[in-house]
Amino acid sequence: MITITAFERSPDGGKGLARDMRVRWALEEVGQPYEVRLLSFKAMKEPAHLALNPFGQIPTYQEGDLTLFESGAIVLHIAERHAGLLPTDANARARAISWMFAALTTMEEPIVEREAARYLEGDKPWFTQRLLVVEERIRKRLRELSNRLGDADWLDGAFSAGDLEMVSVLLRLKGSGLLDGYPNLSAYVACGEARPAYKRAFDAQLAVFKAASAG
Numbered sequence: 001m002i003t004i005t006a007f008e009r010s011p012d013g014g015k016g017l018a019r020d021m022r023v024r025w026a027l028e029e030v031g032q033p034y035e036v037r038l039l040s041f042k043a044m045k046e047p048a049h050l051a052l053n054p055f056g057q058i059p060t061y062q063e064g065d066l067t068l069f070e071s072g073a074i075v076l077h078i079a080e081r082h083a084g085l086l087p088t089d090a091n092a093r094a095r096a097i098s099w100m101f102a103a104l105t106t107m108e109e110p111i112v113e114r115e116a117a118r119y120l121e122g123d124k125p126w127f128t129q130r131l132l133v134v135e136e137r138i139r140k141r142l143r144e145l146s147n148r149l150g151d152a153d154w155l156d157g158a159f160s161a162g163d164l165e166m167v168s169v170l171l172r173l174k175g176s177g178l179l180d181g182y183p184n185l186s187a188y189v190a191c192g193e194a195r196p197a198y199k200r201a202f203d204a205q206l207a208v209f210k211a212a213s214a215g
């Protein structure tokens, strides 16, 4: 049985922004059942979890004698072991993996930087100017991605783990207004959210938050 770890009570209020969501989505896309071990912030820093993830974070993935951390690596592992997230053609498969890396580095870096600035530097005198600079970096990447995607449904033919990661990264911009200038990217994200596997994953993580909030 596959077991992943997730927040006992996600600070995002069940919005599906924590990275267990990406692993849940991947497992749902390939039809693999999984169990979830919920962790408090305290438990994440204790030896038992540090043995699974040296950085004391979620998600982790355990199956038999395999333990993984890093959500991107976990999604890649799932995609390599089960059909449905990577093409069988070798070149198309390699391109899909490139898009995974593009999502997690080139696209996500400025988005994480914007979030860090907003949460940690909002009281600094230079915050407004810094936010403009960081948001322009995001807009540059959005423009480049929008130009490449055009009116296609997915980044490179059929839906892949590259799209799963890219949609997950772009969802971090929901509510920021930054996607408004790129209608094809907004439609792309909406297509990801409309996938039955996404909806099952999202509902599962929301149920955890609601249960924790009720308790």
Ligand SMILES: N[C@@H](CCC(=O)N[C@@H](CSCc1ccc([N+](=O)[O-])cc1)C(=O)NCC(=O)O)C(=O)O
Pocket: 010, 011, 012, 013, 017, 018, 019, 020, 044, 056, 057, 058, 059, 069, 070, 071, 072
């Ligand atoms: N690179 C690693 C990063 C994992 C990571 O950032 N984990 C976060 C949760 S997902 C990132 C996240 C956190 C919170 C929100 N939120 O909206 O509240 C969104 C996403 C974590 O465990 N944080 C606790 C800690 O570091 O002590 C991966 O992709 O697995």
